[in-house]
Amino acid sequence: MRDVAVVGIGTNDFGELWEKSLRSIWAESALAALSDAGVDSVDLITIGCMSPGLFVGQEHLASLLADELGMAGVPASRVESACASGGLALRTGFAEVASGLSDTVLVTGVEKMTDVDGADATYALGSAADQEWEGFHGITFPGLYAMLAQVHMQRYGTTSEQLAAVAVKNHANGLLNPHAQYHLKVSVEDVLASTMVADPLHLLDCSPVTDGAAALVLTTVERAKELGGDRPVVKITGSGLATDTITLANREDLSELCAVQLAAERAFKMADKKPEDLHVVEVHDCFTIAEIMATEAIGLFGPGHGASAVEDGQTSLHGKIPVNTSGGLKSKGHPVGATGVAQAAEIVSQLRGEAGQRQVEGARVGLAQNMGGSGGSSIVHILEVE
Amino acid sequence: MDSPARAWREFPQRYRLEASKCTACEKLLYPPRVVCPKCGSSTFENITLPREGTVVTYTVVRVPPAGFTEQTPLPIAIVELMEGLRVMVQIGDVADPSELEIGMKVRLEFRRISWDGEAGVIFYGHKAVTA
Numbered sequence: 342m343r344d345v346a347v348v349g350i351g352t353n354d355f356g357e358l359w360e361k362s363l364r365s366i367w368a369e370s371a372l373a374a375l376s377d378a379g380v381d382s383v384d385l386i387t388i389g390c391m392s393p394g395l396f397v398g399q400e401h402l403a404s405l406l407a408d409e410l411g412m413a414g415v416p417a418s419r420v421e422s423a424c425a426s427g428g429l430a431l432r433t434g435f436a437e438v439a440s441g442l443s444d445t446v447l448v449t450g451v452e453k454m455t456d457v458d459g460a461d462a463t464y465a466l467g468s469a470a471d472q473e474w475e476g477f478h479g480i481t482f483p484g485l486y487a488m489l490a491q492v493h494m495q496r497y498g499t500t501s502e503q504l505a506a507v508a509v510k511n512h513a514n515g516l517l518n519p520h521a522q523y524h525l526k527v528s529v530e531d532v533l534a535s536t537m538v539a540d541p542l543h544l545l546d547c548s549p550v551t552d553g554a555a556a557l558v559l560t561t562v563e564r565a566k567e568l569g570g571d572r573p574v575v576k577i578t579g580s581g582l583a584t585d586t587i588t589l590a591n592r593e594d595l596s597e598l599c600a601v602q603l604a605a606e607r608a609f610k611m612a613d614k615k616p617e618d619l620h621v622v623e624v625h626d627c628f629t630i631a632e633i634m635a636t637e638a639i640g641l642f643g644p645g646h647g648a649s650a651v652e653d654g655q656t657s658l659h660g661k662i663p664v665n666t667s668g669g670l671k672s673k674g675h676p677v678g679a680t681g682v683a684q685a686a687e688i689v690s691q692l693r694g695e696a697g698q699r700q701v702e703g704a705r706v707g708l709a710q711n712m713g714g715s716g717g718s719s720i721v722h723i724l725e726v727e
Numbered sequence: 728m729d730s731p732a733r734a735w736r737e738f739p740q741r742y743r744l745e746a747s748k749c750t751a752c753e754k755l756l757y758p759p760r761v762v763c764p765k766c767g768s769s770t771f772e773n774i775t776l777p778r779e780g781t782v783v784t785y786t787v788v789r790v791p792p793a794g795f796t797e798q799t800p801l802p803i804a805i806v807e808l809m810e811g812l813r814v815m816v817q818i819g820d821v822a823d824p825s826e827l828e829i830g831m832k833v834r835l836e837f838r839r840i841s842w843d844g845e846a847g848v849i850f851y852g853h854k855a856v857t858a
Contacts, residue, residue, distance in 0.1 A: 460792065460793045463790075463792050463793075464792060464793060467792060473733065473737065473758075474758065474814075474815060475815050476792070477840065477841075477850065477852070478803055478815050478816060478817050478840065478852075479788060479791060479792060479794070479795035479798065479801050479803060479817065479840075479841065480786075480788065480803050480815065481788055481790065481791070481792055483788075483790070484786045484788045484803060487786035488784040488785065488786050488803075488805060489784075491784045491785060491786065491829060492783075492784045492829070495829050536789070536790075537787075537789050538789055538790050539786045539787065539788050539789060539790070540786050540787040540789075540824065541786075542786075588815075589784075589805060589815070590805050590813040590814055590815045591813070595783070595784055595805075
């Protein structure tokens with residue numbers, strides 16, 4: 342395998358972008374990444390997008406978007422793994438460059454979620470669960486994660502205050518991210534006083550509905566050195582992908598996320614790294630409980646210890662291992678197909694030392710964990726400064 | 728998806744709680760599958776699930792999807808009916824959701840599940856009630 346580097350990142354504002362279409366937000370982030378990399382042509386475009394059919398009534402996205410960029414003729418493919426579609430697009434691009442099939446790849450993620458109303462957005466997101474044996478009964482995504490939270494609380498004594506601490510931390514980080522959807526300071530009391538969505542999860546335990554796109558340019562380390570000038574070269578040293586049964590009723594243990602654990606183990610093995618080697622981490626906090634369970638699955642904390650770690654400030658910006666410096670899905674926003682790409686862009690930004698007010702000093706090794714549905718898929722990438 | 732064809736083909740599982748047991752490794756499957764996910768065998772015997780079980784986890788959905796707006800708040804649980812077999816079901820007849828707890832004993836009853844979706848299909852199946 343060839344060594345792969347990220348030479349360009351493109352992130353724009355996330356939010357309720359009523360004045361923009363899927364194709365325009367996608368093209369803006371793609372152009373930003375190409376400009377950041379200093380390249381004007383690529384061998385392949387990969388696109389992570391969960392459900393353009395249900396959110397904007399558009400399929401055949403890869404050709405549509407290649408053309409939108411003036412690149413009709415260039416190979417392009419859309420990949421899907423629910424909310425982990427962006428991470429899957431990154432892994433696809435990584436594999437293309439590592440294998441030698443492509444030299445330079447534009448990796449993108451996009452979701453335009455506000456062209457439909459709340460009920461239709463809930464339905465589209467619900468299609469990431471088992472529609473026949475879960476959705477049939479009226480369960481929602483907050484409901485599925487609420488079921489995981491109930492088990493975690495019963496087994497480990499995790500509290501609603503500890504769940505709220507995740508939201509408080511991530512909103513504090515989001516205040517420092519100019520592209521975040523919400524620049525909003527919240528307290529534990531605010532979270533607990535917000536509307537109950539699915540017991541025990543309140544509205545402020547949930548990530549929002551968001552329009553957004555993100556992009557990366559991947560190439561060989563040799564070319565990255567030519568393009569980069571004085572900029573540090575950020576390599577992707579580990580990539581892990583795993584699946585699990587989607588249906589929660591078929592999982593033996595609801596207190597853990599096996600797909601995340603497997604994907605992380607595979608990424609750590611490829612990178613020859615351990616959880617203790619990480620300096621900065623982005624995890625898939627679609628709900629507050631998801632961040633706690635993901636940090637345990639990655640191995641940052643033992644089973645049941647993720648909740649107290651947040652409460653003790655260990656994962657805060659200046660804590661022992663900062664988690665979700667970008668503000669996470671919670672504050673930055675969660676345009677589902679874009680999320681996995683945006684997480685990696687945050688890690689690149691940190692490793693280059695370009696994260697501004699939310700910079701983790703001396704960060705040299707980072708990890709991004711993206712997750713589909715209620716943990717039915719997960720993708721983990723490890724990035725390092727050479 | 729509010730599909731009459733899907734509703735029709737799932738009658739055996741929804742109405743009669745038909746499940747299958749792998750003849751090679753005894754793995755229980757609900758709904759039935761083409762291949763056993765545990766041992767790879769493709770031969771099964773039909774079984775009928777028991778109606779009594781224990782709540783493994785639960786929630787109360789307070790922001791419902793389309794088709795369930797009349798039933799909000801909507802308690803839903805994962806119930807273990809046999810060792811190694813769990814199902815997701817609504818919990819019916821709940822006067823006070825704070826009475827729900829992990830480990831509570833429930834019994835499945837045949838009920839109307841949802842009725843105000845776009846195609847007008849009335850879906851029936853099983854809900855759990857306090858045993």
